[in-house]
Amino acid sequence: MSQQQQQSTQNLTLVQAVRDGLYGEMERDDDVIVLGEDVGKNGGVFRATQGLYDEFGEKRVIDTPLAESGIVGTSVGMAAYGLKPVAEMQFMGFIYPAFDQIISHAARLRTRSRGRFSCPLVVRAPYGGGIRAPEHHSESKEAFFAHEPGLKVVIPSTPYDTKGLLASAIRDPDPVIFLEPKLIYRAFREEVPDETYTVPIGEAATRREGDDVSVFTWGAMTRPTMEAAEQLAENEGIECDVVDLRTLSPLDDEAILESFKKTGRAVVVHEAPKTGGLAGEITATIQEEALLYQEAPVKRVTGFDTPFPLYALEDYYLPEAARIADGIRETYEF
Amino acid sequence: MSTLQRDPREQVRVLDEDGRVVDGATVPDLDDDQMVEMYRNMKLARHFDQRAVSLQRQGRMGTYPPLSGQEGAQIGSAMALDEEDWMVPSYREHGAAYARGLKLHQTLRYWMGDERGNELRDLNIFPVAVPIATQVLHASGLAWGAKLKGDRKAFMCYFGDGATSEGDFHEGLNFAGVFDVPAVFFCNNNQWAISVPRERQTASETIAQKAVAYGFEGVQVDGMDPLAVYKVAREAVEKAKADDPEDLRPTLIEAVQYRFGAHTTADDPSVYRDDDEVERWKAKDPIPRLESYLYEQGVLDQERIDAVQQSVEEEVADAIETAESLERPEPAAIFEHVYEGMPKRLQQQRQYLEQLRERHGDEELLE
Numbered sequence: 174m175s176q177q178q179q180q181s182t183q184n185l186t187l188v189q190a191v192r193d194g195l196y197g198e199m200e201r202d203d204d205v206i207v208l209g210e211d212v213g214k215n216g217g218v219f220r221a222t223q224g225l226y227d228e229f230g231e232k233r234v235i236d237t238p239l240a241e242s243g244i245v246g247t248s249v250g251m252a253a254y255g256l257k258p259v260a261e262m263q264f265m266g267f268i269y270p271a272f273d274q275i276i277s278h279a280a281r282l283r284t285r286s287r288g289r290f291s292c293p294l295v296v297r298a299p300y301g302g303g304i305r306a307p308e309h310h311s312e313s314k315e316a317f318f319a320h321e322p323g324l325k326v327v328i329p330s331t332p333y334d335t336k337g338l339l340a341s342a343i344r345d346p347d348p349v350i351f352l353e354p355k356l357i358y359r360a361f362r363e364e365v366p367d368e369t370y371t372v373p374i375g376e377a378a379t380r381r382e383g384d385d386v387s388v389f390t391w392g393a394m395t396r397p398t399m400e401a402a403e404q405l406a407e408n409e410g411i412e413c414d415v416v417d418l419r420t421l422s423p424l425d426d427e428a429i430l431e432s433f434k435k436t437g438r439a440v441v442v443h444e445a446p447k448t449g450g451l452a453g454e455i456t457a458t459i460q461e462e463a464l465l466y467q468e469a470p471v472k473r474v475t476g477f478d479t480p481f482p483l484y485a486l487e488d489y490y491l492p493e494a495a496r497i498a499d500g501i502r503e504t505y506e507f
Numbered sequence: 508m509s510t511l512q513r514d515p516r517e518q519v520r521v522l523d524e525d526g527r528v529v530d531g532a533t534v535p536d537l538d539d540d541q542m543v544e545m546y547r548n549m550k551l552a553r554h555f556d557q558r559a560v561s562l563q564r565q566g567r568m569g570t571y572p573p574l575s576g577q578e579g580a581q582i583g584s585a586m587a588l589d590e591e592d593w594m595v596p597s598y599r600e601h602g603a604a605y606a607r608g609l610k611l612h613q614t615l616r617y618w619m620g621d622e623r624g625n626e627l628r629d630l631n632i633f634p635v636a637v638p639i640a641t642q643v644l645h646a647s648g649l650a651w652g653a654k655l656k657g658d659r660k661a662f663m664c665y666f667g668d669g670a671t672s673e674g675d676f677h678e679g680l681n682f683a684g685v686f687d688v689p690a691v692f693f694c695n696n697n698q699w700a701i702s703v704p705r706e707r708q709t710a711s712e713t714i715a716q717k718a719v720a721y722g723f724e725g726v727q728v729d730g731m732d733p734l735a736v737y738k739v740a741r742e743a744v745e746k747a748k749a750d751d752p753e754d755l756r757p758t759l760i761e762a763v764q765y766r767f768g769a770h771t772t773a774d775d776p777s778v779y780r781d782d783d784e785v786e787r788w789k790a791k792d793p794i795p796r797l798e799s800y801l802y803e804q805g806v807l808d809q810e811r812i813d814a815v816q817q818s819v820e821e822e823v824a825d826a827i828e829t830a831e832s833l834e835r836p837e838p839a840a841i842f843e844h845v846y847e848g849m850p851k852r853l854q855q856q857r858q859y860l861e862q863l864r865e866r867h868g869d870e871e872l873l874e
Binding site: 206232237238240242243245246247248249250251252253254255256270273274277278282283284285286287288289290322323325346347375423424426427 | 843
């Protein structure tokens with residue numbers, strides 16, 4: 174890396190990249206506003222909006238009353254009026270009061286008005302388990318939103334992607350559900366450019382190349398998946414192609430099929446419950462489009478079909494490297 | 508004292524049930540042409556409504572929510588808006604939307620199941636909201652957006668008495684009060700949320716007094732008195748656009764009225780309310796009230812009344828013809844406007860639908 178490039182990057186955690194991404198977009202476009210509970214003076218309960226209030230003031234960084242439907246419903250109106258609201262849900266487990274506004278209005282505004290109004294709204298929510306949080310703080314319900322036409326669903330897994338995908342989400346003319354893997358908010362750092370940049374929505378990233386088994390995952394599960402893949406390669410000679418989907422709607426069908434056609438074997442890893450989860454959609458896509466390449470049943474390594482447990486048992490619930498490696502091995506040996 | 512500053516339990520009235528100005532009331536400052544326009548808009552809304560119900564009965568239109576009885580509230584409030592202002596309707600504001608410039612054939616198209624009825628490009632009207640009270644938040648957000656952008660516009664949001672039980676009503680008014688947005692919340696209290704009476708929606712004596720809890724003014728008005736509705740709505744609109752930002756505040760208006768017909772054409776009101784009640788409210792019908800007043804004032808004579816009746820009948824007939832003469836929308840329209848750009852899966856599904864049509868022909872496919 175040249176000296177010039179080194180000067181223009183920072184070593185950021187994922188949550189710092191959220192903050193940096195918001196900052197960059199707010200500086201770039203006066204119409205971008207941030208609103209939610211405790212996002213202002215307090216800088217967000219995870220500090221994802223730290224310093225934005227001081228920088229941009231109370232008209233652009235707005236502490237709202239404690240009301241999720243209120244936050245998203247007013248954001249729909251503001252978005253229709255020409256602003257670009259970025260609404261924070263403090264935890265994904267509290268998004269349900271806003272569900273009606275997201276599904277019934279944000280997702281449909283363009284269709285219902287025959288293209289007159291778009292809803293350039295971003296709903297950010299920390300999602301997922303593994304941080305010893307109380308009840309209702311660990312949910313991973315991306316499938317609800319990926320099922321809904323009119324929405325886009327994005328889940329980054331690295332600081333670099335976080336900043337670039339968040340910029341894309343804010344600039345996107347359609348509503349984007351932007352889910353942040355809070356388990357890895359501060360787990361590691363990565364060089365992130367100071368300048369604003371975008372990472373395209375709808376494109377998966379291959380994190381590791383291999384010819385034996387395709388493993389599809391996203392968000393917080395990318396790290397245990399990579400850990401399993403490295404161990405299998407080192408100890409058993411099984412080479413995985415690890416694809417981080419990054420966007421769950423629209424899915425990158427091409428990346429999924431390209432990888433699968435290379436390996437003929439697939440494992441899908443997510444922490445959300447198994448039934449009705451995105452793994453089912455990815456499996457069906459493979460069945461419809463690439464059956465003749467298939468060498469083994471597609472394996473799903475997921476959370477269980479139970480409410481997310483209190484933290485004494487959450488490690489049993491969440492897929493980790495050993496469980497993921499079992500799934501890959503089983504598929505490889507079929 | 509502004510009309511808005513009175514006790515929210517006292518109803519504002521200008522005309523009594525016979526169309527005479529009540530003691531101490533002031534008639535709003537509308538010239539003769541505006542008065543006749545108000546009268547004509549109400550007559551048109553009534554006739555349109557009767558024809559729309561009939562079209563549904565004949566199988567020429569889908570389920571339709573009638574408005575008869577609510578013309579005074581709809582027309583009086585919509586005419587209180589200035590051109591730059593917005594209305595955020597529920598699903599029953601056909602009359603109010605007409606007064607804001609929406610063509611009747613568009614309204615018919617929407618209820619005939621054609622999305623093109625929702626194309627309101629140049630009008631400051633937000634799309635119809637079918638879920639209850641969700642639009643209250645959109646109105647607060649639109650008004651908030653205008654305020655943040657430094658625009659001076661009022662946003663009139665319509666909803667029914669049932670909507671006041673929803674969380675979104677509370678959240679919408681709460682946000683509006685906290686952020687002082689230029690919204691006017693207009694509750695069409697028509698006594699029945701389908702089959703559940705107003706008394707089962709809230710234990711509050713009035714809906715208007717709920718505004719106290721949000722820190723702004725609430726006013727109850729006789730919703731079947733178009734002049735009283737115009738008066739309070741106009742004051743609320745002016746307050747939303749006050750010169751001094753300190754005076755810019757939202758308002759809640761409760762317009763007490765009655766829907767003469769069913770909730771929708773799929774509903775049978777005889778199951779939950781008796782004829783006596785309907786007759787009692789019909790005595791308050793807003794149209795003859797304004798007609799008598801204008802007749803007494805010499806603004807209307809029988810000839811003019813007949814001419815208005817004839818012209819609204821012609822206009823509605825033309826609108827029905829226009830709506831029915833339009834060809835079905837193209838099937839591919841289903842896929843348009845879901846996203847700004849069409850994702851690959853949607854492109855593939857659109858192609859698949861076209862292949863199905865080619866293979867089978869529409870007749871076989873839709874059998």
